[in-house]
Amino acid sequence: MEYVILGAGAAGMKAADTIRKADKEGNITVVSTDTQVHSRCMLHKYLSYERDEQHLNFADEDFFEKNRICWIPGKSAEKLDTKEKTVTLDDGKILRYDRLLIATGAESFIPPVGNLREAENVFGLRHLRDAQAIRKMAEKAENIVIIGSGLVGLDAAYGLMETGKKVSIVEMAGQILPVQLDKTGAAEYQKRFEDAGAVFYLGRKGADTVMNSEKKITALVLDNGEQLPCDMIIVAAGVRSAVAGMEGEGIVIDRGIQVNGYLQTGAPDVYAAGDVTGLSGIWPNAQKQGETAALNMCGSKVLYEDRYALKNTINFFGLVSMCVGEIIPKEGDIVIAREDSQNYKRVIIREGKVAGVILQGDISHAGIWQYLIKNQISISGIEKDIFDLNFGDFYGIKANGEYQWKTAY
Ligand SMILES: Cc1cc2nc3c(=O)[nH]c(=O)nc-3n(C[C@H](O)[C@H](O)[C@H](O)COP(=O)(O)OP(=O)(O)OC[C@H]3O[C@@H](n4cnc5c(N)ncnc54)[C@H](O)[C@@H]3O)c2cc1C
Known part of the structure; x- marks a missing residue:
């Protein structure tokens, strides 16, 4: 049996582990754009210099060898052929599969506001490569603007404030953490961030940008005309499922890749798990989906049941x-x-x-x-x-x- 897993995040890694436990003989290949296995939940600790790259890894160092898994890092799947059961990678290599898991996660959404998409000092925070780029630019940055005060935006703020940076956070809702907490719960965190030096602009949107000739944004213009001078911007305004190249006969893409209760897509022997399904955006659910999909790929009939039990844990200060x-x-x-x-x-x-x-x-x-x-x-x-x-x-x-x-x- 040839198992191919696209993605080495929470869902993909859990799936690889589960398949190996259920099928000792099958061939497992994991492909990932990531060159290193890492926990996205820990990226703020990288920004704050509390952890280096190596200590973001959430798997055993010998995970792939120990489990006899072929890992292809630094390569992306570009095309699926669900009839021929093949995946084409960005270097032209073609992988054949009997069972395929799409666990490609999500990408930061950069809204089409001003020059946010064109500028060279604007970043999302999703991958280690984003955190590396942010950390490098932050070495010379003093004023950092963060768009979005959800968990990712506050993670970025927290990590950068730990290194002494001045951070302004723009949030279009009237409170911070609007998806996770009510006003009372959020106010406690806002106070702690403000006590540590953060400045919040609540109920405000970024409406435009001022960009210089070096393609760097020097100010974010808010919807009330106020200008926030900045050396760099981090956009944490939501994510979009990473579905590029995943189009294929039988695969329905809406907000994410559509799956049934067994995490099967509409294409034969193709499953999807984790953030790419759009079912939830948190680590434990991605892992549970990876595990459930893997068991089904190995011939069991297991329903994914945590579908609606959304849970968030927050810990700042x-x-x-x-x-x-x-x-x-x-x-x-x-x-x-x-x-x-x-x-x-x-x-x-x-x-x-x-x-x-x-x-x-x-x-x-x-x-x-x-x-x-x-x-x-x-x-x-x-x-x-x-x-x-x-x-x-x-x-x-x-x-x-x-x-x-x-x-x-
Ligand atoms: C900054 C930050 C903080 C977070 N904090 C928390 C938290 O505290 N608690 C919590 O529960 N959740 C948190 N999350 C969310 C959590 O990290 C995600 O829900 C989880 O990582 C989803 O796992 P996944 O496997 O679906 O996707 P990902 O972890 O994103 O993994 C996707 C994998 O697919 C690979 N890939 C993508 N496209 C391709 C392609 N075309 N070909 C091959 N490989 C590809 C990527 O390289 C990666 O290896 C946080 C997320 C971020 C960004």
Whole structure:
């Protein structure tokens, strides 16, 4: 059996490992544009000089040899032929496959604003090569503008501030971390970033740029006309699935590569996993998808079940937050919040079930919330304080399959 995996990120590496465990004899080839296996979640530590390239690797150093996997680094798949079952690489090499996994992740989206796409001092932060380029230019940069205050934008800000750079962050929402946190949770991080010297421009968009003759942007112009002088810009305004060259008969590309519950595309024996599917944009889900796809490639029938259990962990300046499920309440939802000087908790309840939770500070009881959300367990009629629930409160499962709580009436 010839297994070919495109991508050596969270999904691709987990898939390679899983296939080798399930099939001791098959040939496995991993192709990656990356020349080095690395964790994207750790790139900010590279920007801050806390880790070098070598310490971004999340796999054992001898992973490929030990598992008898042929790794082709520094090459990109350019063309798929799903009828002939071949992949053509950018050096012209053609690989034949019996089972193919597309795990090509995503690319930073640079909006078509001013000269952001043309300038030589504008970067996304997705790959080690981006972080290397940012670090090099940052050596001589004083003022850095970051567009976007999601996890990637704040990662970049945090890493660069650690090296003493002056950072301005432009965010079109009225708060930072708008996808991960509510206003109260986000305000705690904003304060800590501001105390460390960051300046935020909330509710503002980049509308234009001022570029010099060396193709360097010297100022970002906001939508209110204000100009932010800068030596370089980092754009963290979202990603797009890395689907270039993945077009092929049976492969449907919408926001990402479309897959069924078994992570199969519409082309025979072609699977997709990780950020390229657009199902989720976080590391643990990419790994789970890589594992699930790999088991199915080896002949099992395993459904990908974490499909909607979105979870984010945030940690800046020693303040940890975890958010699971939905963040924005809908009409009719019940929202319960609790706050003290150290902690903030907020839960959204929809039709008697937990739709989403934010835990900030003490996240030690995160497990029960993940369980309630993932399994959509009814909490109607529970007498105990909802923030004190634990697994010991389960009584058992009723004959009709519903969960019974010890403290429910
Ligand atoms: C700065 C940053 C911080 C993050 N922090 C967190 C965090 O704290 N927690 C969290 O859960 N998630 C975090 N994420 C998201 C997480 O890193 C991703 O969800 C995860 O890496 C997705 O894994 P993947 O395997 O789908 O894609 P990737 O890890 O992007 O891997 C894609 C692979 O495909 C290769 N590739 C791409 N195109 C081709 C091609 N045409 N041919 C061959 N190979 C190709 C690439 O070289 C790469 O090896 C962060 C992401 C970034 C960028």
